[in-house]
Amino acid sequence: MSVLSTVVISLEPQSPTVISLVNALSALGFKAEVFSAIDGRSAMPDLRDAESVDQKMSVLRRRSELTTSEVGCFLSHARVIQQAFDNGVDKLLILEDDVEILAGFAEVVDAIVTLPSEVEMVRLMGLKRRRRKTIATLAGSWQLVRPLRGWCGAQAYVMNRPAMAKFLRQYQTISMPVDGFYDCFWETDIRAYGVEPHVAAERKHVSSIAKPWGTMAPSRMTEIRWHMFKLYRGVLMRYYRLANYSDFYPNVLPDPSIKFPRSNPD
Template sequence: MSALSIAVISLAPEAPEVRRLLFTLAELGFDATIFPAVDGRKAMPVLEDGESVDHRKALLRRRATLYTGEIACFLSHSRAIKQAYARGDERLLILEDDVEILAGFADVVHAVTALPAEAELVRLMGLKRRRRKVIATLASKWSLVRPLRGWCGTQGYIINRAGMAKFIQHADVISMAIDSFYDCFWETGIRCYGIEPHVLVERAHPSSIAKQWGKVKPNAWTNLRWQVFKLYRGVLMRYYRLAHYSDFYPNAFPDDSVKFARSKSNKKTRYSNSPNTLSR
C-alpha cells in the first residue's frame, strides 16, 4: 500500500527522453516506475479477461470506430489503475512518456495528495481551454479548478482511490479514447479537476502511444444516430451540471497566461470574484 504511486506509461523505457523523465522525478524526490504500455501500433492488442471493445457504441459516439492505438492507450491506463487499486494505493500519478516537468510540479503534487477525497481526478495539464470554476489555491500560486467541460488529454493526472473505483466500474467496455472517457465525467461520476497554470507540458513530437482515429463511416444512418445520441448526451451533461450546480458555477475562462495546446486564447476572459475552497 502506498499513499502515492507513480507510473510512467511507456513503450520505450530505455529511450533517452524517458530515462531523463525518470531522473527528473528522482531528483524531485519521487520514486516512479515504468508501466509497460500496451502496444497497438500494428495490430489489435490482446484483451484480458473482462476487457472488451464496443465499436458499435464508438460509431454512435463519434461516427468512427476505434483505432488500435486508442484501444491500446486506454488499456495501458486501465491496467495501471487496476494494478494500483489492487495494491491498495491511495493515489496514483500517471504520466505518459512524452511529457516534460515544469516548475512547481513537486509542490503541486504534494498539495494534490493532501486534498480531500472529493478531488477524485486532478489533471496536471490540459489541451483545451474551457470555462471553469476556481475552487482553491494550492502551493501559494496554483489554482485547483473544476472545468465545465473536458480538458482533453491524459498526459499527466492524479487519481485517488474513489476515482479508481469509479474508473474500474465503467472501463471494461471500451467505446472511446481514454481522454474522452475522462471528459465524459457525467457518465462515470468521476469528479474531475485541473491545475492552473499547468505543471506539465507535452513534448512537441509524436507520442510512442499512437492515438489516431479509426475508420470513419459517414453514411446517413450513422449520422442520424450520432446526432440523436449527441443530443441525449448533451441533456445528460447539462442535467449533471445542474444537479451539482455549486461544483461548476460561477465559472469563467482562464487567463491567457495559461496555455492550452489545442485552444486559442480567449479575449473576453472574465473572473469569478469569490472562488470556493474544498472542505477539509
C-alpha cells in the same frame, strides 16, 4: 498502504526520453516505476475476460471506430490503475512518456495529495481551454479548478482510490479513448479537476496513437445517429452539472496568460 505511487507509461521503457523523465521526477522526490505500455500499433491488443471493444458505440459517439493503438493506450492506463488499486495505493500519479515537467510540479502534486477525498482526479495539464470554476489555491499561484467540460488529454494526472474504483467498475466495455472516458464525468461520476497554470506539458513528438478522424466517411444514417446521441449526451451533461451546481458555477474562461496547447474554447 502507499500514499502516492508514481508510474510512467511508455512503449519504450529504456529510451533516453523515459530515463530523462524518471530522473527529473527523482530529482523532485518522486520515485517512478516505468510501466511497459500495451502495444496496439500493429494489431488489436489482447483483452482480459471481462473486457471488450464496442466499435458500434464508438461510431455513435464520434463517427469513427477506435484504432488498435487507442485501445492499447486505454488498456495501459487500466492496467496501471488496476495494479495500484490491488496494491492498496491511496493516490496514483500517472504520466505518459511524452510529458515535460514544468515549474511548480512538486509543490502542486504534494498539495494534491492532501486534498479531501471528494477531489478524486486532478489533471496536471489539459489540451483545451474550458470555462471553469476556481476551487482553491494549491501552492503559490497554482489553482485547483473544476472545468465545465472535459479538458482533453490523459498525459499527466493524479487520482485517488475512489476514482480508481469508479474507473475499474466501468471501463471494461471500451468505446472511446481514455481521455474521452475521463472527459465524460457525467457518465462515470469521477469528480475531475485541473491545475492552472499547468505543471506539465506535452513535448513536441510524433504520436504512436493513430487517429481515426478523416479516415472514415460516415454515412447519412451514422451522421443522424451521431447528432441524436450528441443531443442526448448534452442533456445528461447539463443535468449532472445542475445537480452539482455549486461544483461548476460560477465559472469563467481561463486568463489568456494561461497557455493551453489548444485554444478552442468550445
